[in-house]
Amino acid sequence: MPPPLWADNTDGAGQLVHDAEFYVLKAQHGERWAVEDAGLQAKLAELKEKHGTPPNLIHIMWDDTAYGDMGIPAIQKIRGFDTPNINQMAQEGILFTRMYTEVGCTPSRAAAATGRMAVRNGMYNIGMLLESHGLDDEEVTIAEVLSEAGYATAFHGKWHLGDIEESYPHNQGFDEAFFTGYNQILSLNSDVAEQGNASLGLVEDLFPKDPFMLDDTFITKDWVQIAEGTKGGETLQWRDNSYETYEAIDPEAQKRTLEFITRNAEAGKPFYVANWPMMSTFLPTRPKNCSVARAMLQDGLQCNVDVFVGKLMDHLEELGIAENTLVIAMADNGPMSHNPPPGTGFAETIFRGGKGDFLEGGVRVPAFAWWPGMVDAGQVQGDMIHITDLFTTFASLGGAMDNIPTDRVIDGLDQTALLLNGETHGRRDYQFTYAGPRLGAVIKGNYKRHMISPDPVGEASGIPAAFYFLPTDPREVLPMMTPMIHMKRPFNRMVLRHELWKKKYPDSQEKHGIPWTGVANASDAVKAHAQPQMVLKDLPFDPLEYIEHLDQIPFDRNMDPSLGQ
Amino acid sequence: MPPPLWADNTDGAGQLVHDAEFYVLKAQHGERWAVEDAGLQAKLAELKEKHGTPPNLIHIMWDDTAYGDMGIPAIQKIRGFDTPNINQMAQEGILFTRMYTEVGCTPSRAAAATGRMAVRNGMYNIGMLLESHGLDDEEVTIAEVLSEAGYATAFHGKWHLGDIEESYPHNQGFDEAFFTGYNQILSLNSDVAEQGNASLGLVEDLFPKDPFMLDDTFITKDWVQIAEGTKGGETLQWRDNSYETYEAIDPEAQKRTLEFITRNAEAGKPFYVANWPMMSTFLPTRPKNCSVARAMLQDGLQCNVDVFVGKLMDHLEELGIAENTLVIAMADNGPMSHNPPPGTGFAETIFRGGKGDFLEGGVRVPAFAWWPGMVDAGQVQGDMIHITDLFTTFASLGGAMDNIPTDRVIDGLDQTALLLNGETHGRRDYQFTYAGPRLGAVIKGNYKRHMISPDPVGEASGIPAAFYFLPTDPREVLPMMTPMIHMKRPFNRMVLRHELWKKKYPDSQEKHGIPWTGVANASDAVKAHAQPQMVLKDLPFDPLEYIEHLDQIPFDRNMDPSLGQ
Structure with missing residues (x-):
């Protein structure tokens, strides 16, 4: 097939490039949308006049939850838990019935950060421990887009966008970051894991030495569980890799988020903060069971995420900035219904499939918007919206559209009209769902x-x-x-x-590298990931060469894309 | 195993006999319940003092709907329809999250009518055309129980409890009845069925004659689609078996229900009415498509059942009796997800399984209670309740407990406390779900x-x-x-x-007989069902003898119990 002759009719330079399908809609609705957009801009200008800054933007995103498991009491009763604060958020704002994500944690987070589907930004692989892979610095994140427009930006929680230095959030535009490179499986690095939920590799040191082991390099030795950094400053591992530190991540991230909000509200500076909680551990946590379901998912949502969302809404109201702050709360993909740790409570609800599936169950998640005075209460919206739309909508609300690059496809559409004008004002009726590449x-x-x-x-x-x-x-x-x-x-x-x-506009390739370089206080074992020659000096090949070829791991149609998260 | 020696400790004569499991609960909660019941009786006495009669009771029950497909806008948006009136009912009253039914239409309806599971009252078989089977006159229905306590009683709609004379609702205690013996498959008796959804047997007369046919008795010739009658009066077929008559059933039933309510409200007489709609036809009804889903189920719920429920609530308020009237609205079992007609919109939602299955999806249905002033608004109740509980609860509210027989097991528990005192005041924590026998x-x-x-x-x-x-x-x-x-x-x-x-307390057996006897204006073809000897006078056996043995059709574990409804 010869290359197509596409007329350059995307409105010329400086205009966002969207998927081809968008232009089919724009040809039919462009004039109406232009009129509507003028009205929206007037409304936002009025708000800015009142508050002195464009709106603050908060993105809360937790893991692996089925549609209906949040925000719908008549489903939660069945599932044995309650989230009164998020349900209040839904009642006071929007419950999206068609919020689509990517199929897994890393792809969804990359899509939210860049406004581009994971297949385009090279982040379709779900990061596991020492993945040697991460978000390319050629990608432009929402933090970069909003920073340039004068926003303070922060990331706190589960980043899961890689372990290579350029992928660290403070190297991707965030003023401050407190972040994990990986997922909740880190919580299995614990003697508690011996209770029966162990990831053997992680707790290797806790077991008796295997007398038949010949290869001392195969088993993972050390990594960085949680790190912190500031834009242009140094990167530091935070505490150690213990289970106790793991459990301290969410409280610390929540504390930092609330302090960041206070600091910027007092300074009169608009801000963007992403707080993506770890939510729970993969260990049985019986002493902390708090839900009727007595399960990890329900406990994490009810007694961690929901409590924080309640505090956050209270905090915004106490600071007097609730009416100038949009909060989006959502899951990053469907439930971990394939290969879950035992007894965790993940289950399909209405849709078939879960994390890793291109079925609705994999990508259609609970999601809510809250913005008192700007977003009408009690909305159950039937319009489609995709996680990448948040990127573009945040940029639009922040007056930062000009900072979005126009040399690549931005999947995210500006859904300001859907937020402010309500149901049937959405701009999307299509979605391409990728399973890996x-x-x-x-x-x-x-x-x-x-x-x-x-x-x-x-x-x-x-x-x-x-x-x-x-x-x-x-x-x-x-x-x-x-x-x-x-x-x-x-x-x-x-x-x-x-x-x-x-x-x-071709897709970008995966970006690979040595994991956890540039961490000032890294352990010797972490630093050794960059110098394996020191250990295996007699090899007939470069032991690091494989890293360049990681994207050549064959993806087979029969491979289960749900592994990991 | 020798017969057990059960102490006769069910509180002596005149006390209801429940399932053994109930007594396990009573032993633990009996004293608390007695105190609570005294309080409830005082509350009900106060209401009676105010209105002059015990409360009116209305039972709306439609077919085959999955939990969540009614009353939950965030699910209905997904399913492409809306039922604003029933959703209002839910918001102003109770949404039950654990209303259990029997696995199919006939069993559920028999359970509602008698307070006994279908396996006990012999109605576990799902009635098909000319089933020669029906509700035994030894069973005591809610109409008999309430009639004896001074209630006016009416049945309008889909009875589906048989075609033998003793099973007709006006022979089972109802003052007036307008009823079908069967299900919606009757709607396929139409030349419209030739559009591709035909039940061949039903439209036999519409096709060219089969030149190879030898047996003129195998194909069904005539039946009674819809009949009417009054207690002690005659039974009449209503109109004919045409598709036009089928479509007139629900409007006529709804009209009769509203008139019955008006008549008794004006006379100051307490009433019980069951309006169990046909809801829809099994034919494609494109000109009448009203829902986004453009499907039979959604269209029937949105533009028939829901509209009627809205009219009903308005009617009660206009008559000034809403505060003295309990309305229960519910489905009779899960969705017809097995063997549905094409394009009908039946689907599983949260639970697995549908009609015919003992899985939650077969028996856990959307259900609502509405009673302004007596039932608190906005309840999403987690307590278990079973369709048989309605029988006993209605009797309790009607002051008619003494009319319930005590020589048999009544599965239904009095759930007045759950209705009036709210969540956690339920009396049930168990359920036995039968698949056929x-x-x-x-x-x-x-x-x-x-x-x-x-x-x-x-x-x-x-x-x-x-x-x-x-x-x-x-x-x-x-x-x-x-x-x-x-x-x-x-x-x-x-x-x-x-x-x-x-x-x-043994289970009752199925009751069999000649279908549609005692119908004054029956066709000759219907009357001939009682005299097949006239047709087959040369047979070496009694052609009606098989009817006595219908319950010997072997039920196999591999038989699909979902056939029919």
């Missing part, structure tokens, strides 16, 4: 097509029958061909335009 | 055990691993044995007591 499913309105089919015959012949109508089949168990035969052409067209657009 | 599952609090296991090895060895903890596993996909090993003994004990109690 492969396109897994395409959604257009209520129609969905699976691009990876469990039926190899159908797929091979080019006519997979996997068309779905979501309202009547939210679990995607009734693939249809006959009643949706007319859907093949428009879906084909949509996918091909999406692919052709990539010829002009 | 077999015990399928047992629930105790949040614990559930499947008694019919898909794993024949486990079942045969007496240790099926099918123990579930519902909050963390609402879809029942993670059977546990190790963490729930301590559950085998208490479940065994509970099941055995339930079975042993049946030695003293």
Whole structure:
């Protein structure tokens, strides 16, 4: 297929480049949107006049929760827990019924940070311990975009966007950062893990020495559990890798977030803060069970995340800035229903699938917006919104659209109209959902097509029958061909335009490197990751060369993309 | 096993007999309950003093709806429809999160009518066309119980409790009845059915004659689609069996219900009315599509059932009797997710399974209570309640407990405290769910055990691993044995007591007979069902004898119990 001849009709220089599908909508609604946008700008100017700054922006994002497990008491009663503060947030603002994320933690976080789907920014792999991989410094984050517009920016909590130095959040535009490179599996580095939930590699030192072990380099020796840093300043490991330190991460992150807010509110400076909690540990925590469900997920949501959200809302009101602050609270992907630690409470609710799946259950999450006076209370919105839209909407609200690069596709659409004008004012009716680097499913309105089919015959012949109508089949168990035969052409067209657009704006590749360089107080074992030659000096190859080739690990259609988070 | 020696300690003569499990609870809570009941009686006496009559009772029950598909806007948005009136009812009253029914239409309706599980009243078979089977006149219905206490009683809509004369609702205690003996499949008796959704037997006359047909008696010739009658009066078929008549059933039933209410409100007579709508047809009804989902279920709920519920609430308020009227609105079982007609919109939501299954999805339904001034608004109740509890609770509210027979097990518990005192005041923590005549599952609090296991090895060895903890596993996909090993003994004990109690109070058998006798204006073809000898006079056997043996149709573990509704 020859490269397409795309007219450069994306409104010329300085205009954002979106997915090809956006322009199909813009051609139909552009004039109406321009009028609506003028009204929104007037409303925001009035707010700025009143408060002296553009609005503050807070993004709370926790792990692995099924739609309905938050914000809907009639589901939570079934699931054995309660989150009164988040439910209040939903009642006083928006409950999104179609907030889509990427399929896993790393991809979703990268999408939120850059406004670009993980397949575009090279972060589609889910980071595990010492992944030697992270967010490319060529990516432009929301922190960079807003910093340039005068915002104070902070990141506190589970970053999970890599262990290479350029990926650290304070190297990606945040004024201050307190961050983990990885996920909650770190919590298994504990003698408590011996209770039966152990990750053997992590607790190797706690076990009797294996007398048959020949290779002392295979087992992971040390890493950085949690680090801190400031823009342009040094990076420091915070405390040690113990379970006690793990448990201190969320309280410390929450304290820092509230202090950051106070400091900037008092200084009259607009701010953006992302607090992405660890939420829970992967260990049984019986003494702290707080929910009827007596499970990790429910306990973490009820007695950690929800309590913090309550404190946060109170704090904003006490500081008198609630009416000038947008809070978005959401999960980063569906429940860890595949390969969960035992007894953790993860479960599908309405949708089929969970983390790692391109089914609705993997990517359709509980999500809420709260902004007293600006966002109407009691909204249950049916419009589609994608996690990348937060990037662009934050930039729009912060008057920072000009700081977004126009040399690449920004998937995020400006959804200010949806927030401020309510249901049916959304700008999105499509979504491409990738499973790792492969396109897994395409959604257009209520129609969905699976691009990876469990039926190899159908797929091979080019006519997979996997068309779905979501309202009547939210679990995607009734693939249809006959009643949706007319859907093949428009879906084909949509996918091909999406692919052709990539010829002009190609996806970025993964960025690899030595993990945890530039940490001033790193242990000798962490520092040794950069000098393995010292240990294995007699090798016939460069022991670090493999790092350059990490993206060549074969992704197979039968590989379970849900591993890790 | 010898018959058990049960002490006759059910509080002596005149006391209801409940399942054995109830007495385990009563022994622990009886004194508290007695105090609470005295308070409730005082409250009800005060209400009666004010209004002059005990409360009116209205039971609305529609078909086959998944938990969450009604009353929860954040789920309905996903499912492409809206029911503002029922949602208002939920907000102004109780949304039950654990209303359990029987597994199918006929069993659930029989349970509601008699306060007894279908396995006890012989109605566990789901009635199909000319079933020759129906509710035994030995059963005592809520209409009989309340009539005797001075209530006016009416039934309007889908009865589905048989086609034998004794089963007609006006022969079962209702003052007036307008009723179908069967289900919505009747709607396929139409030339419209040729559009592709046809039940071949029903439209036989509409097709060209089959030149190879030898047996003229096999195909169903005629039946009674909808009939009416009054207590002690004659029974009449209403109009004909056409599709037009089918579509007139719900409007007519709704009109009769509202008129019945007006008449009794004006006469100052307390009343009980069951309006169980047909809801929809099984035909595609494109011209009437009203929901975003464009499907039968959603259309029927949004534009028929919900509209009627709105009219009903308005009507009660206009008549000034809303504060003296309890309205219960609910589904009769889970969604028809097995063997549905195409494009109908039935789907699982949170729970796995649908109609016919002993999984939560089969028996845990949307249900609401509304009683302004008596039932507090905005309740999302976590207590268990079973459809049979409505029988006993209605009798209790109507001052008619003494009219309930004490020679049989009444599964229904008096849940007045749950209605009037709110969450945690329920009297039930157990449920036995039968699949046809077999015990399928047992629930105790949040614990559930499947008694019919898909794993024949486990079942045969007496240790099926099918123990579930519902909050963390609402879809029942993670059977546990190790963490729930301590559950085998208490479940065994509970099941055995339930079975042993049946030695003293045995289950009733199915009641069979000639269908549609006693219908004054029946067609000759309907009347001929009683005289098949006239047609087949040369047979070597009595052609009606098989009717006596209908309950000997073998029920196999592999038989799909979801067929029909």
